[in-house]
Amino acid sequence: MSNIDIDKPRYDQSTYTGRAKHFLQLTNPLNILATNKQLDEAKHIVDEFRKTRKLPPGYDEDKLWASKYLYDSAYHPDTGEKMFVLGRMAAQAPMNTIITGCMITFYKTTRATVFWQWVNQTFNAAVNYTNRSGDAPLSMTQLVASYCAACGGALTTALYLNSKVKNMKNPLYARLVPFAAVCGANFINIPMMRSGEIINGTPVFTADGDRIGDSRHAAVYGITLVCLSRVLMAVPGMTLTPVLTNAALRRGILGARAVAPFQLALVGLCVTFATPMCCALFEQRASLPVGSLDSHLKEVVEKKYDNVKEVYFNKGL
Template identity: 75%
Template sequence: MSNIDLDKPRYDQSTYTGRAKHFLRLTNPLNVFASDKDLDEAKKIVNEYRRSRRMPSGYDADKLWEKKYLYDSAFHPDTGEKMFVLGRMSAQAPMNTLITGGMITFYKTTPATVFWQWLNQTFNALVNYTNRSGDAPISTTQLLASYCAACGGALSTALFLNSKVKNMPPIFARLVPFAAVCGANFINIPMMRSNELMGGTPVFTPAGDRIGESKRAAQLGIMLVCISRTCMALPGMTLTPILTNIATKRGMFCKSPMMVIPFQLGLVGLCVVFATPLCCALFEQQASIGVDKIEPELQNVVKRKCPSCKVVVFNKGL
């Protein structure tokens, strides 16, 4: 019999290092190239181990965890269904590299700005829908409203700022896409999770006893996700324009102007591959909030169920 618990992450989630290791494996872009045969085998191995608690023949702990992370990268945690490939976390790095690269390369004309901001928000909507919670499904109306609001927020921010930076140094224009993405994040994420804001998110004692649904915990979780998503975009969408601006001033692209495109894509890709998992790891997945900060009626439930508890925990989302 084995003592490995596949229902919990392999690494200590109370430390940043442990969370970073977990998300580096979960968002590994190489997983997007796994065949259906490999994914189905991973699902079979994980399910058999959960049922029997016996190590499969020819497997050790490392190989078992490898299959588990491959399984987690492709199958929905609530429904168990295989997710659409472009909506998986493993597709974040390659897709965001292309989209972010496009946004910061083709930013000078209004049609290009509209197209790349629209494509970015369409991809975000796909990711949010693919990774939706099975316990609190996103309605078509909610998804459409969030999509339209995020597109509108990103486009209006980008077009407004573009009109203001025309007479400023080029570096300011290059940073406009980042400002637009930040604005869209703070619209898109709260709207996609508006059911939590209105009805609350489940909160538990540290021992796992359910207390109820807290709107204040939902507000905290959504704020933390907005911060981490903004931090994810920060390196690729700020360092890349700054370094490109420096390289352009030094004449690196005078002889081959089109070389700026692979130059920027390379920088963005490098940033995104590491920024995605490292920023997911900024906050614990199981976040905590002080008992004195939740709703009064829930405080009474905590006092009754767990008088010694100073905090309650909840899933903040990604």
């Protein structure tokens, strides 16, 4: 019998370093290249190990954990369903490299602004829905309404800011509009795409894994943490890149034709590391004091779990 506990992350999640190591493997862009056969095999290995607690033939601890991280990158932690490939966190680096690079390159015309903000919010909506917390489904009506509100908020923010900076002398302000629009849109897109959790609550558990019920307060708290980490995730690529591009153009280091490839390369570098680093800012298995729970859940805890001081839940990504 093996004493490896694959139901917990391999690295200590109480430290930032441990969380960073965890998310570096979970968000590895190479994970999206795995075939369905490889994902099914990883799932089989994980399921069998959970049942038998024995390493499969030909497997050592490192190989088992590689299968577990591949499994975790593709299967939802609450529902166990295989996630849409572009909605997985492993797709963040390559997709955001392309989308962010285009947003900060093609920002001068209204048509380009609308198109790339729409593409970005459509992608973000897919990511936010795919990585939602809990196991309650979101109705098609809620999904469409949330998507329209998220896209509308992002486009309105971007167009409004563009109109304000159009006549400013410093071109850097215009280059930073996509970042400001993305920041504002994140606080619309994420709550809207996860509105089912806000309305119905997200599952909360004791430290031993007993499900207490569904908490709306936990959902709001978890979504707030995700909004903050997503905004910070966008900071390096969407601020450092325009600043360096503007400086390079002003000094004549970059020619007009080199701007797009330079920005794509820099955004790609930033996003690849910013994704796991910002995911690691907060524990995915978040905690909430019992005193901050919804009133009906406080009563449940007082009656059944009088020694419990905190509850735990998956905040999503």
